[in-house]
Amino acid sequence: MFAQSAALARIKPSATLAADAKARDLKAAGKDVISLAAGEPDFDTPDNVKEAAIRAIRAGKTKYTNVDGIAELKTAICGKFKRENGLDYTPAQINVSPGGKPVIFNAMVASLNPGDEVVIPRPYWVSYPDMVLLAGGEPRFVPTSAESGFKVKAADLEAAITPRTRWLILNSPSNPSGAAYTKAELRALADVLLRHPQVWILTDDMYEHLVFGDFEFWTIAQVEPALYERTLTMNGVSKAYAMTGWRIGYAGGPEPLIKAMAKVMSQTTSNPSSISQWAAVEALTGPQDFIKPNAKVFEERRDLVVSMLNQARGIRCPTPEGAFYVYPSVEGLIGKSAPSGKPIGSDEDFAVELLETEGVSVVFGAAFGLSPHFRISYATSNAVLEDACTRIQRFCGQVG
Ligand SMILES: Cc1ncc(COP(=O)(O)O)c(C=O)c1O
Numbered sequence: 001m002f003a004q005s006a007a008l009a010r011i012k013p014s015a016t017l018a019a020d021a022k023a024r025d026l027k028a029a030g031k032d033v034i035s036l037a038a039g040e041p042d043f044d045t046p047d048n049v050k051e052a053a054i055r056a057i058r059a060g061k062t063k064y065t066n067v068d069g070i071a072e073l074k075t076a077i078c079g080k081f082k083r084e085n086g087l088d089y090t091p092a093q094i095n096v097s098p099g100g101k102p103v104i105f106n107a108m109v110a111s112l113n114p115g116d117e118v119v120i121p122r123p124y125w126v127s128y129p130d131m132v133l134l135a136g137g138e139p140r141f142v143p144t145s146a147e148s149g150f151k152v153k154a155a156d157l158e159a160a161i162t163p164r165t166r167w168l169i170l171n172s173p174s175n176p177s178g179a180a181y182t183k184a185e186l187r188a189l190a191d192v193l194l195r196h197p198q199v200w201i202l203t204d205d206m207y208e209h210l211v212f213g214d215f216e217f218w219t220i221a222q223v224e225p226a227l228y229e230r231t232l233t234m235n236g237v238s239k240a241y242a243m244t245g246w247r248i249g250y251a252g253g254p255e256p257l258i259k260a261m262a263k264v265m266s267q268t269t270s271n272p273s274s275i276s277q278w279a280a281v282e283a284l285t286g287p288q289d290f291i292k293p294n295a296k297v298f299e300e301r302r303d304l305v306v307s308m309l310n311q312a313r314g315i316r317c318p319t320p321e322g323a324f325y326v327y328p329s330v331e332g333l334i335g336k337s338a339p340s341g342k343p344i345g346s347d348e349d350f351a352v353e354l355l356e357t358e359g360v361s362v363v364f365g366a367a368f369g370l371s372p373h374f375r376i377s378y379a380t381s382n383a384v385l386e387d388a389c390t391r392i393q394r395f396c397g398q399v400g
Contacts, residue, residue, distance in 0.1 A: 007134060007136075008134070010130075010133040010134065011130035011133050011134055012130065014126050014127060014130075015126050015363060015364075015367030016037060016038070016039060016126055016363050016367065016375075019035075019037040019351075019361055019362070019363045019367075020035055020037040020038040020361070022355070022361065023035035023037055023355070023361035026355075026359070026361075031359060032359050033355070033359040033360075033361060034359060034360050034361065034384060034387060034388045034391070035361040036360065036361060036362050036376045036377050036378065036380070036385075036388055037361045037362060037363050037377065038377060038379075039175060039324075039325070039377050039379070040238070040239075040242075040244040040377075040379060041239060041242040041244070041294075041324070041379050042379050042380050042381065043242040043294060044242060045241065045242050045243050045246070045279075046241065046242070046283070046286075046287075046290060048282055048286045048287065049241060049243065049279045049280075049282050049283045049286070050279070051282075052278055052279050052281065052282030052286075053246075053275050053276070053278060053279040053282075055278070056274065056275050056278035056279070057275055061274050061275065061278055062274055062275065063274060064270065064271060064274075065271040065274050065277060066271065067262050067265045067266045067270055067271050068094075068095045068096055068097070068258070068261065068262040068265055068271070069094060069095065069096025069250070069271070069272070069277060070096075070274070070277050070278075070281075071091060072278075072281050073096055073250075073277045073278075073280055073281050073284075074091035074094040074096065075091055076280070076281045076284040076285050077089075077094050077096070077250050077252065077284065078090065078091060078094060078252075079284065079285065080235075080284050081233065081252050084208070085219050085221075085222050085233070086222050087219070087221055087222055087228070087233060087252065089252035089253075092255050092258065093252050093253060093254065093255055093258055094250060094251070094252055094258065095250060095251045095253070095258050095261045095262065096248065096249070096250045096271075096272055096277065096280075097248075097249050097250070097251075097261075097265065097269070097272060098247040098248070098249070098269055098272040098273070099236065099238065099247045099248065099249045099272075100204070100206050100234060100235070100236035100238060100249030101127060101131075101249065102249065102265075102269065103234050103236070103249040103250065103251045103261075104127070104128070104131055104169075104202065104204065104234060105131045105134070105135070106261040106264045106265060107202060107232055107234075107251070107253075107257065107261055108131050108132055108134075108135035108137060108167075109135045109264050110257065110260035110261045110263070110264050111166060111167070111200070111257065111260065112132070112135045112136050112137035112166060112167075113136065113137075114136045114137075115137075115138060115164060116136075116137045116138065116164055116165075116166040117137065117138050117139075117140045117162060117164045117165045117166065118132045118137050118138070118139055118140065118165070118166060118167045118168075118169060119140050119141075119142060119157070119160045119161060119165055119167070119168045119169070119199075120132070120139050120140070120141055120142070120168075120169050120369075121141070121142045121143075121144055121151075121152045121169075121170070121171075122141045122142065122143050122144060122368070122369035122370045123144070123150060123174070123176050123177055123327060123365065123368035123369050123370035123373070124141070124169075124171070124368055124369050125171055125174075125175045125176070125204070125368070126367055126368060128169050128171075129141075129369070137166070138164075140160050140162075140165070141160075141369060142156050142157060142159075142160045143156065143370070144156075144177075144179075144370070146316070146318050146329060149179050149318070150174065150177035150179040150318075150320075150327065150370075151179050151181055151185055152189065153188075154188040154189060154191065154192050157189055157192045157193075158192050158195075161192070161196050161199060163198065165196065165198065165199050166198070166199070166200060167199065167200050167201070167202055168193065168199055168200075168201050168202070169202045169204065170189070170201060170202070170203045170204065170220060171203075171204040171206075172186075172203070172204075172205070172207075172217075172219075172322075173207040173208075173210060173211060173217075173320070173321060173322030173323040174207075174320075174323060174325075175206075175207065175323055175325055176325050176327050176363070176365075176368045176375040177318075177320060177325065177327040178302070178320025178321065178322055178323040178324075178325045178326060178327065179320055179321060179322075180207075180211055180215060180217065180320070180321035180322040180323075181218070182215075182216075182218070183216065183218045183223055186218055186219075186220050186223040186224075187223055187224070189220070190220060190223055190224035190227060193220075193224075193227060194224070194226060194227070197230075199230070200230040200231065200232065200257075201220055201221075201227060201230060201231045201232070202231075202232045202234060203219055203220050203221070203231060203232070203233055203234060204234050205217075205219050205233065205234060205235045206234075206235060206236055206238065206239050206249075207239055207322055207323040207324075208235060208240065209239075209240040209291050209294075209295060210239065210240075210294075210295050210298055210322045210323050210324060211295065211321055211322040212295065212298070212299040212302065212321060212322060213299070213321075215321045215322065217322075219233055221233055229254060230254065231253065232251050232252075232253035232254075232257060233251060233252045233253065234249065234250070234251040235249070235250060235251070236248060236249035236250060237249075237280050237283045237284070240283075240291060241280075241283040243276075243279070243280070243283065246273070246276040246279055246280070247272060247273060247276055248272055248273075248276050248277065248279075248280040250280075298324050298378070298379070300382070301324070301378045301379075301380075301382065301385060302319070302320065302324075302326065302378060303319075304378075304382060304385055304386070304389075305317075305326055305376060305378045305385055305389060306318075306319050306326060308385075308386070308389035308390070308392075308393065309326065309328050309376075309389060309392065311393060312389070312392050312393040312395075312396040312397075313332070313393075313396040313397055313399065314330060314331075314332030314333040314336070314396050314399060315328050315329070315330060315332065315333070315392070315396060316328060316329045316331070316332070317329075324377055324378050324379040325375050325376065325377055325378070326375070326376050326378065327365070327368075327370075327373050327374070327375055328373060328374060328376070329372060329373050330344075330347055330350050330372050330373065330374060331372050333350060333372075333396065333399050334346070334347075334350075334372050336399045336400060337399065337400050338350075338353035338357065338395075338398075338399060339353070339357050339395060339398035339399065340353060340356065340357060344399065346364070346366065346371065346372065347364040347365040347366055347371045347372040347373055347374055348364040348366055350364065350372070350374060351363065351364040351374055353395070354391075354392065354395055357395055358391035358392070358394065358395045359391070360388050360391050360392060360395075362374045362375060362376050363375045376388075
């Protein structure tokens with residue numbers, strides 16, 4: 001009989017992928033289901049990027065490449081970091097992996113020893129704790145709340161750091177809350193980190209380009225140059241360029257860490273797809289003019305969803321600064337009965353009942369480490385969002 005390894009037994013499968021898969025199955029079975037569970041833009045990959053990939057295939061750029069990225073892409077990434085973040089990296093300081101996800105995992109595998117701690121703010125992106133566990137480390141969670149805008153306070157960060165802390169993982173704008181740190185908020189965290197030289201910072205900037213209104217995006221190595229020597233600035237083309245399926249993520253950081261990450265790749269995945277790498281060169285060096293209008297579309301969707309959810313009985317939905325998620329509270333529904341008569345004892349019960357009664361798939365907050373909440377991904381059309389939020393309002397109206 002198959003028995004999974006002790007290392008794998010420490011982790012659980014991704015709750016967001018599971019929720020999306022369940023919605024797909026129900027849809028395939030003919031049910032009227034709206035999935036707001038998946039975290040990917042509904043826009044298509046830009047044509048110039050697709051054309052670059054086709055050119056790469058025709059030109060025979062279809063062979064193994066340098067393990068952690070072709071020189072042309074590394075140069076394009078250095079250009080991006082300079083242009084958009086004011087950060088100087090050389091190509092030797094760049095890692096390209098098959099998606100943002102493996103960038104983070106490779107960094108953890110390359111650096112953690114058993115018992116090493118990684119500080120992770122809650123709510124967190126579902127994969128952080130499990131990647132840390134799989135790499136042999138121990139996640140240490142810092143709580144946040146809707147009142148703090150789901151952002152870590154300096155005193156709470158200070159309290160979470162121990163002599164065993166190797167990393168802090170920061171994610172701004174955040175999946176699942178959409179919260180994004182201002183320059184002043186990052187400054188306050190940087191002041192704590194300057195006092196703890198053993199702590200490295202992995203900043204996951206995947207949603208950098210999705211910030212709204214006059215919010216200005218900052219990344220921590222830019223706010224405090226003294227942290228540059230121990231920061232891995234991670235990003236990717238998945239969200240900004242609607243390229244989730246192409247699997248290209250990247251990071252800039254200290255050369256010894258980048259070399260160690262390449263060593264992990266050399267014995268596991270090898271290089272990311274050669275064709276996708278050439279497409280990413282075009283994404284990062286070609287026209288960028290669609291990025292701002294895209295963000296504007298997401299901002300309008302955010303406003304629609306926040307407004308409609310706040311009209312649902314028992315739901316409170318803060319207005320996030322970025323990404324394409326909201327993270328409302330269902331505190332007002334806990335302890336009551338769903339329209340089916342079943343009790344709502346947790347945010348998971350809420351999500352299950354909402355799917356069964358109204359066919360709306362969301363992800364429950366416990367999956368992200370902070371209850372009682374749920375996450376909606378609003379990367380879909382206004383018509384679908386209006387339909388989904390109307391169903392949620394009807395569901396909440398019938399909770400007794
Ligand atoms: C915060 C965050 N980081 C990283 C990723 C991974 O991105 P990729 O699809 O490039 O692996 C995601 C994807 O959902 C994300 O939400």
